[in-house]
Amino acid sequence: MSGAKVTSVIRVTTLSLLCFAVTVSSPVAQSRPGDTLDIYVIDVEGGEATLFVAPSGESMLVDTGWPGFDGRDADRIAAVAEQAGVTQIDYLVVTHFHTDHMGGTEQLANRLPVVHFIDHGITIDQGDRARAAFEVYSNLRSNGTHRVVRPGDPVPVTGLDVRIIASDGSVLNSPLAGAGDANPFCEGFTFHGADITSRFGDAEDQRSVSAFIGFGRFRTLIMGDLTWNKEHALMCPDNKIGTADLYLVSHHGSDTSGSEALVHGLQPRVAVMNNGPRKGGAVQTFQILQAAPSLEQLWQNHYAIPAGDEYNMPERFIANLQDEAPTQDTPAVHMEAAHGIKVSARRDGSFTVTNSRNGFSRSYGPRN
Numbered sequence: 390m391s392g393a394k395v396t397s398v399i400r401v402t403t404l405s406l407l408c409f410a411v412t413v414s415s416p417v418a419q420s421r422p423g424d425t426l427d428i429y430v431i432d433v434e435g436g437e438a439t440l441f442v443a444p445s446g447e448s449m450l451v452d453t454g455w456p457g458f459d460g461r462d463a464d465r466i467a468a469v470a471e472q473a474g475v476t477q478i479d480y481l482v483v484t485h486f487h488t489d490h491m492g493g494t495e496q497l498a499n500r501l502p503v504v505h506f507i508d509h510g511i512t513i514d515q516g517d518r519a520r521a522a523f524e525v526y527s528n529l530r531s532n533g534t535h536r537v538v539r540p541g542d543p544v545p546v547t548g549l550d551v552r553i554i555a556s557d558g559s560v561l562n563s564p565l566a567g568a569g570d571a572n573p574f575c576e577g578f579t580f581h582g583a584d585i586t587s588r589f590g591d592a593e594d595q596r597s598v599s600a601f602i603g604f605g606r607f608r609t610l611i612m613g614d615l616t617w618n619k620e621h622a623l624m625c626p627d628n629k630i631g632t633a634d635l636y637l638v639s640h641h642g643s644d645t646s647g648s649e650a651l652v653h654g655l656q657p658r659v660a661v662m663n664n665g666p667r668k669g670g671a672v673q674t675f676q677i678l679q680a681a682p683s684l685e686q687l688w689q690n691h692y693a694i695p696a697g698d699e700y701n702m703p704e705r706f707i708a709n710l711q712d713e714a715p716t717q718d719t720p721a722v723h724m725e726a727a728h729g730i731k732v733s734a735r736r737d738g739s740f741t742v743t744n745s746r747n748g749f750s751r752s753y754g755p756r757n
């Protein structure tokens with residue numbers, strides 16, 4: 390979402406609290422280091438930043454969180470990278486040019502080298518602040534290699550099958566290998582119409598770079614803030630993606646994305662939502678997820694205040710709990726303690742999800 394006014398107080402981030410220590414309590418045998426695709430859903434207080442580390446050691450970071458706050462989000466990303474043994478970002482995918490996705494790039498680049506920049510081209514936003522933020526990013530990407538991607542393009546992370554499925558408002562026009570079956574969840578799809586374009590048709594959001602990531606039989610995808618209507622283009626009438634074991638919940642869990650056609654059509658077994666306390670985490674999103682016939686578990690990066698206890702998962706599945714009442718001046722709580730959700734995926738399609746706050750983890754076997 391664009392235009393969020395971040396006026397929160399700045400406090401020191403205690404990096405020692407940002408720990409992705411894995412406490413495994415599952416019957417599934419653990420792989421040796423280097424045998425797993427590790428996915429770190431990093432808490433950037435309602436922005437997005439997700440780090441993928443391939444068994445080859447190559448890294449792909451999707452989005453960089455917010456700017457400001459003394460480099461809070463870049464610090465958090467750098468701390469996770471260090472834990473993961475990542476010394477440079479091999480591929481930085483900036484899904485779109487909103488501040489909560491692109492904003493931390495400059496501060497991150499001061500902490501970790503970024504080799505390849507991948508995005509959808511140029512911003513569509515015309516506001517002075519948006520243009521200025523884009524200029525900063527644009528200068529940074531000229532320091533590395535820069536590639537504008539289109540649907541169907543690969544991202545050559547060694548050991549992974551990363552394929553762009555949407556970019557700059559276009560989506561795949563032919564299905565991924567093995568996909569393309571009719572999607573029964575398209576029935577009743579309601580388009581978000583032009584009369585509510587300002588809310589549902591945000592020009593940058595609908596240009597989000599989205600990617601499919603395959604690792605052996607394990608399948609997931611990441612979509613930035615891709616909008617509801619674009620989901621229809623991807624998933625209807627034929628499902629061009631196929632299934633996803635893990636659904637990284639689109640658009641922070643906002644109700645301007647996350648249709649049944651997408652969420653039920655992917656048949657995810659597990660979903661991880663990178664929401665903030667008051668960002669995303671919409672009631673409708675919880676309802677659609679909870680109604681997904683295939684879904685075994687939803688994990689959350691934050692307790693979603695507007696959804697309340699009726700919809701939020703039990704605490705053990707939530708990385709950051711709500712323990713401080715937000716005010717107008719301090720909308721972003723948990724600034725001193727940032728926890729996250731880690732997913733370790735194996736080639737056979739099995740995976741383990743861990744909550745870094747409490748070390749609680751659960752493993753999921755290969756899809757039948």
Ligand SMILES: [Zn+2]
Nearest residue numbers: 390487594614
């Ligand atoms: Zn956005």
Ligand SMILES: [Zn+2]
Nearest residue numbers: 390487489614
């Ligand atoms: Zn966003």
